[in-house]
Amino acid sequence: MISFVGAGPGDVDLITVKGRRLLEEADIVIYAGSLVSNEHLKFCKDECEIKNSASMTLEEVIEVMESGERKAQKVVRLHTGDPTIYGAIREQMDILDDKGISYEVVPGVSSFTAACSAIKREFTLPGVSQTVILTRIEGRTSVPESEDLEKLASYGASMAIFLSIQQIDNVVEKLKKGYGRSDVPIAVVYKATWEDEKTIIGTLEDIAERVKAEGINKTAQILVGDFIYGKYERSKLYDPKFSHEYRKASK
CATH class of the missing domain: 3.30.950.10 (Tetrapyrrole methylase, C-terminal domain)
Structure with missing residues (x-):
């Protein structure tokens, strides 16, 4: 199985519980070395094969994934932040689809x-x-x-x-x-x-x-934006004069 995992923005504790578990179980990790903290790699097994994609081409990344799949290994493609935002994962997934290789996408903190x-x-x-x-x-x-x-x-x-x-x-x-x-x-x-x-x-x-x-x-x-400074209205969610499914408005 190939797992595209969001490593979060920087702090290693901001990866999801599922993402951390996949790292711990991985046989191969391909990580975006120019952006992802090396601290994440400390959670990998000693025998885990680690590849830095900073110097790799798309074809080289796919080759590593395909090799791991043939050997029934667990492969983690570790991206910074959330992989669905400026992650360039669509082109990777499309090739995997063409090759009939299954994968999952695990979101992260952007x-x-x-x-x-x-x-x-x-x-x-x-x-x-x-x-x-x-x-x-x-x-x-x-x-x-x-x-x-x-x-x-x-x-x-x-x-x-x-x-x-x-x-x-x-x-x-x-x-x-x-x-x-x-x-x-x-x-x-x-x-x-x-x-x-x-x-x-x-x-x-x-x-x-x-x-x-x-x-x-x-x-x-x-x-x-003006969300940074300036006036705003009170939220209706906690307004005592506003009714919703879980609370009736006070008189």
Whole structure:
């Protein structure tokens, strides 16, 4: 069996119980070495074969998986965060489908939720935003024209921007045009949940300068929206005047 497992954002304890168990039982682990903490590998068996996919091609990764399957071995493909978000797993799964090799996907804690937890905020606030947009800016690889950052920002929703910190100036410029204002709160969280985590909170006016001053140019999540600062409405869920299936409204 092949298991695609989300390792979580950094802290090794943020992997799921199932993910940890699969690591402990694995005969082969192929891990994203440039992003996944090596601490996860301490839970593997001594005889476990470990491969770092940072220097491997798609074909080489599949070859290792296929070899393990032929030997009836348990193979874990360990991805950072949650494998279903910017994990490049679809192309792996499609090849496995073509080869008739079974697999499973085990979710993990994503860096965007870890980053929001790091700044102690909530993406979805009543009266502010009930939508979260996960995206990235165009870089060495393109994004669909309909998903240009400026267009997405025009919705005014809460945003989590991946893989874009190295273009912070361009990100800020597009966000200003999209939101139509420059006082929008923005947070940059470097290596969320790692020991060297660093958080910067500001506005579109000053964030680029502050990020550069800290020397942050990779491994950072960008969070944008009025959910970071500002007024919001009280949740109906715990409002004594609001009825639902489990509670009647008070008079």
